[in-house]
Amino acid sequence: MATRIPTYRQAQIDIKTYIERNGLKPGDALPAEDRFAEEIGVSRLSLREALKALDSVGIVETRHGEGVFVKAFSFDSILENLPYAMAMTDAQVRNLLYARAYLELGAIPDVVMHIEPQQIRRMRELAGIMLERAGCGQAAPEEDHAFHVEMYRCLDNEFLNSLIDLFWRAFNKMNSNAQPEPIPQWALESGARDHMQVVEMLEQRDTFGLLSAHRRHFNNLFSRYPRNPPSAATLAGHKTEGMEA
Secondary structure: OOOOOOHHHHHHHHHHHHHHHOOOOOOOEOOOHHHHHHHHOOOHHHHHHHHHHHHHOOOEEEEOOOEEEEOOOOOHHHHHHHHHHOOOOHHHHHHHHHHHHHHHHHHHHHHHHHOOHHHHHHHHHHHHHHHHHHHOOOOOHHHHHHHHHHHHHHHOOHHHHHHHHHHHHHHHHHHHHHOOOOOOHHHHHHHHHHHHHHHHHHHOOOHHHHHHHHHHHHHHHHOOOOOOOOOOOHHHOOOOOOOOO
16 A cells, blocks of 8 residues: 655645746746645645745745745755764764765866866965964864865866865764864874875876875874774775775
8 A cells, every 4th residue: 555645745746846847947936825835736734834844955945025936956955954864973974974085086087187276276375274273283174175175176067066065064064063072183283284295296296196195184084983994995995006095
């Protein structure tokens, strides 16, 4: 016997179908509540519940006094909900880091081909700030974030950049929740040196050296999660020679 879909869930499906069928774009308004409920065949209460749920995941947005509009795609709602959808344990944070590592590592050959000298210089400046602050026992999350943004924006792929940004922000948010204690100075200094080595490999246009440096950086991050840490081969699982930490 088939499971009956709750009315408000079916209303969500019908609303998304309406948006697709009518070719609505971000910023386009949905019909007024009475007409919309009648058009998709649900009660006004079910429509409101469905719109509220779709608003929470960033598909539509309600503007008070104006109506409901299609919202431009963003990963923000995913980022906001991700820590609550996943248990904030070492294992879950490590799994998220694992996905982030392979996303970033996979794009490195193209980064070497397309990155501009001025972008590398900017990355060196950011890594230098990270080193300076690490020497004082201070983290530099803004510079770390800007470093990764600068590294991959040369690929001119908005979707890839959004995914990399999502994983960076989600990892740091979950990491700070799972490990509220300050990051030890040795870890800050190690991370800053990793970033500087990435810059040096980019300056040399050394693809394999860059892969090795970036992989080492992620392995150093993994080392901060002592429960069931990945084996030495975890990040070398793609049978690529010369890239082990």
